[in-house]
Each structure stands twice: as structure tokens, then as C-alpha cells.
Amino acid sequence: MSSDVTEEEIKSLTPQSGFDLCGIDYFEPLGRRLYFIEHYEKYQDALKAKRERDRPDEYLILYQGAP
Numbered sequence: 001m002s003s004d005v006t007e008e009e010i011k012s013l014t015p016q017s018g019f020d021l022c023g024i025d026y027f028e029p030l031g032r033r034l035y036f037i038e039h040y041e042k043y044q045d046a047l048k049a050k051r052e053r054d055r056p057d058e059y060l061i062l063y064q065g066a067p
Helices: 007-012 043-052
Strands: 019-024 034-040 059-064
Touching: 019 043, 034 043, 043 059
Parallel strands: none
Antiparallel strands: 019 034, 019 059
16 A cells, blocks of 8 residues: 555545546545546556546556456
8 A cells, every 4th residue: 555545545446346547636635635537447448548637747546446
């Protein structure tokens, strides 16, 4: 686990299936930094969306659901 977000945040934004695209807002207090952007069923779609986000100051993470 990264010290940037809490285990509870990660668990709450990890999908049952597919992939969740999430971001980290370092200006929020620990425990509220991780935020949901969008859910995708296919990895290729999630990765494409991650690459297409045009915000250089945004830190993005993909969380994979259970197979």
C-alpha cells in the first residue's frame, strides 16, 4: 500500500469486476485523497481513457476487480 492513500480508500474504490479509473488529490487530507473517475469493463478501454486525460497535474491509478 502506498502512504498516499489509505487501505480503506483502496477497498472502497476497487470494483467487483472490470477496472476503475481513479485519481489522487494530494490537497485532500489522508483518507479522502482517492476519487473515482469512471468504470470500464475492459482493460484496453480503461488504459485508453487514462492516457487521454489531458491534465498533467493529475495522478491516475487503475484498480482491477476480481477476475
